[in-house]
């Protein structure tokens with residue numbers, strides 16, 4: 001297998017905490033979110049376009065704090081209300097057996113008995129998938145101040161609406177994740193490649209290459225992954241069929257453009 005083919009795995013979407021990269025902007029958002037979590041807020045809204053690193057950030061925060069804080073992560077929305085409540089119940093009482101039935105009202109009563117006694121943090125990823133009834137219940141649960149929610153959702157026009165309806169007056173802190181800068185893209189790409197020990201490939205990536213990649217992807221990490229994956233596919237192809245075409249110590253912008261064309265970032 002060529003080194004390019006092997007390196008492709010670095011650019012498959014992954015949200016594992018051990019592959020987290022501390023970019024300037026992601027560290028900023030990390031600290032911001034940690035500060036918000038420490039404040040006596042009921043809910044925190046984390047939003048941003050798809051691929052800006054919300055899930056990566058939640059995973060990292062959960063991973064780093066779960067030994068020292070009662071912090072829990074629901075990565076995939078639990079759309080069944082009772083199942084959702086049961087999950088929260090387990091977070092609150094890991095030792096206790098579950099009651100036979102848990103109604104919403106009963107759950108709220110339980111929360112009242114825990115006031116000033118228990119405080120847990122629940123990270124809800126992909127929260128755009130909860131319907132408005134569920135969101136309203138989540139909000140009512142947060143009113144107890146026993147459970148603080150970090151609600152992550154992506155920002156599309158529709159979700160903007162949800163965010164407005166449900167949170168505007170009620171969420172007391174919102175954090176918006178943004179695409180990376182050219183510098184972020186540079187660090188991101190270098191570290192991704194070096195994580196896989198492909199040091200010589202890391203040196204092939206010039207500032208000019210990074211600038212072009214950033215321009216084509218807008219600095220969106222998921223798009224950067226896709227572009228790199230495709231670029232490495234092209235390099236793997238030429239390495240096997242026509243190595244002279246990719247001779248040289250750097251990536252050639254024409255191949256980056258070719259990858260962009262393939263992905264529809266550039267229109268022929």
Ligand SMILES: Nc1ncnc2c1ncn2[C@@H]1O[C@H](COP(=O)(O)OP(=O)(O)OP(=O)(O)O)[C@@H](O)[C@H]1O
Nearest residue numbers: 013014020021050051052053054055056154221222
């Ligand atoms: N700080 C980071 N360290 C390492 N990889 C990152 C980082 N930020 C983003 N990524 C990469 O970008 C990809 C997309 O990020 P992520 O899945 O967190 O986006 P998202 O904002 O949750 O998107 P969506 O709204 O679609 O759920 C990840 O799979 C990962 O490969």
Ligand SMILES: [Mg+2]
Nearest residue numbers: 054055125126
């Ligand atoms: Mg996500």
